[in-house]
Amino acid sequence: MNAFYAFLIEKCLLKTFLFFDIMSMVKDMGWFTSKPKKALNSKTMASLVYESVRIRSGEIEPIFDQAGVVYDEVENQLVIMGINYEILNWELRKTTSKEIVDAIMDMAYKKFYYSLQIDKDRVLQYQEIMNRASKKADEILFVKYGQKVPKSVLLYKLILELEEIQEVILEPSTRKSIELLIEGWFQVAKAINTEYKVVDTPEDIEKNKPIDFDF
Numbered sequence: 586m587n588a589f590y591a592f593l594i595e596k597c598l599l600k601t602f603l604f605f606d607i608m609s610m611v612k613d614m615g616w617f618t619s620k621p622k623k624a625l626n627s628k629t630m631a632s633l634v635y636e637s638v639r640i641r642s643g644e645i646e647p648i649f650d651q652a653g654v655v656y657d658e659v660e661n662q663l664v665i666m667g668i669n670y671e672i673l674n675w676e677l678r679k680t681t682s683k684e685i686v687d688a689i690m691d692m693a694y695k696k697f698y699y700s701l702q703i704d705k706d707r708v709l710q711y712q713e714i715m716n717r718a719s720k721k722a723d724e725i726l727f728v729k730y731g732q733k734v735p736k737s738v739l740l741y742k743l744i745l746e747l748e749e750i751q752e753v754i755l756e757p758s759t760r761k762s763i764e765l766l767i768e769g770w771f772q773v774a775k776a777i778n779t780e781y782k783v784v785d786t787p788e789d790i791e792k793n794k795p796i797d798f799d800f
Contacts, residue, residue, distance in 0.1 A: 623782070624781070627783055630783050633781070634690065635697055637673065637777060638669045652754075654750055657748070660714055661748060668740060670719055671718075673774045674690050674723075676775055677689065685785070698711070721747070725739045725740060
């Protein structure tokens with residue numbers, strides 16, 4: 586077997602293993618099923634969004650470390666979380682009104698900032714980084730026409746742009762690994778939207794109105 590075919594087989598196996606790892610994780614968490622959607626109120630969905638994004642925050646670091654990329658760990662995690670929040674926002678709005686999803690995302694963000702237990706100035710610095718990532722991801726995700734490049738590729742380039750990482754230093758295999766990881770983020774968001782629906786009772790709506798956190 587020559588080197589070219591060995592290379593192709595290696596890449597196919599990598600993609601296959603990553604795909605099944607993602608699907609196994611989603612299945613184990615009960616996020617993917619053919620059964621009717623389970624009802625969650627907005628506050629519970631916000632907690633699910635928060636937890637899903639939180640565990641995504643460090644996923645890209647092993648790829649960067651293996652590639653020898655120099656990056657700021659905190660900034661990297663904030664960028665990844667900002668992008669994942671926006672992926673979930675984009676996915677949930679396929680089946681739920683913008684008004685409700687906006688409220689869910691607002692609660693999820695506030696839950697994250699409250700969990701940090703840091704001073705207000707640092708919270709504002711973190712917000713600035715995440716808002717920049719979310720805004721640019723929004724511009725990519727919500728474009729409906731004229732976008733010929735896959736969203737995973739565009740988000741890969743956005744990560745490099747936001748973290749000021751030069752693409753020329755990355756091997757093609759590193760780029761592919763990152764794109765596959767991003768595709769996995771889309772699959773997780775889709776699984777959440779497939780498994781659950783948002784249903785608020787009048788009591789839930791009333792309780793959600795004053796929700797806020799004092800930083």
